[in-house]
Amino acid sequence: MTPHKTDRLHITQVCQRSxxxxxxxxxxxxxxxxxxxxxxxxxxxxxxxxxxxLAFIAAAQRVGLSLAEISTALATMPADxxxxxxxxxxxxxxxxQRVDEAITGLQNLRTSLDECIGCGCLSxxxxxxxxxxxxAAAEGTGPRWLRRTRNQ
Numbered sequence: 001m002t003p004h005k006t007d008r009l010h011i012t013q014v015c016q017r018s019x020x021x022x023x024x025x026x027x028x029x030x031x032x033x034x035x036x037x038x039x040x041x042x043x044x045x046x047x048x049x050x051x052x053x054l055a056f057i058a059a060a061q062r063v064g065l066s067l068a069e070i071s072t073a074l075a076t077m078p079a080d081x082x083x084x085x086x087x088x089x090x091x092x093x094x095x096x097q098r099v100d101e102a103i104t105g106l107q108n109l110r111t112s113l114d115e116c117i118g119c120g121c122l123s124x125x126x127x128x129x130x131x132x133x134x135x136a137a138a139e140g141t142g143p144r145w146l147r148r149t150r151n152q
Contacts, residue, residue, distance in 0.1 A: 033067070051082075
């Protein structure tokens with residue numbers, strides 16, 4: 001099915017609708033994440049479904065995927081239409097583990113904060129946040145890493 005001319009948006013319209021800059025759209029083109037439909041009056045135009053691809057890119061970035069990972073995911077989908085709910089479910093399934101791991105990491109950090117309050121950072125030997133495996137012991141005593149982090 002060939003898109004109608006009314007299914008096309010000028011680059012300024014895509015910028016307004018997506019919240020992205022023209023430079024970002026051009027960068028995404030260079031990376032192969034999106035494709036222009038052509039030009040009209042010297043300006044890039046895009047098929048309307050590019051907005052869904054841009055939303056997909058934003059969601060994937062929010063999960064923590066790199067542009068290379070996003071490009072790999074988008075390469076499995078046809079470039080001539082918006083991702084379907086089935087596409088989204090198929091592609092996002094492996095991301096759930098990444099989100100679960102991030103949640104676990106944050107929960108562990110939260111638990112570590114309780115220990116940190118009791119520590120007062122007087123002993124780097126027991127700091128589960130800055131020195132979980134007592135790596136600082138080789139550098140001598142004192143909260144060296146804490147000062148270094150604060151002064152940088």
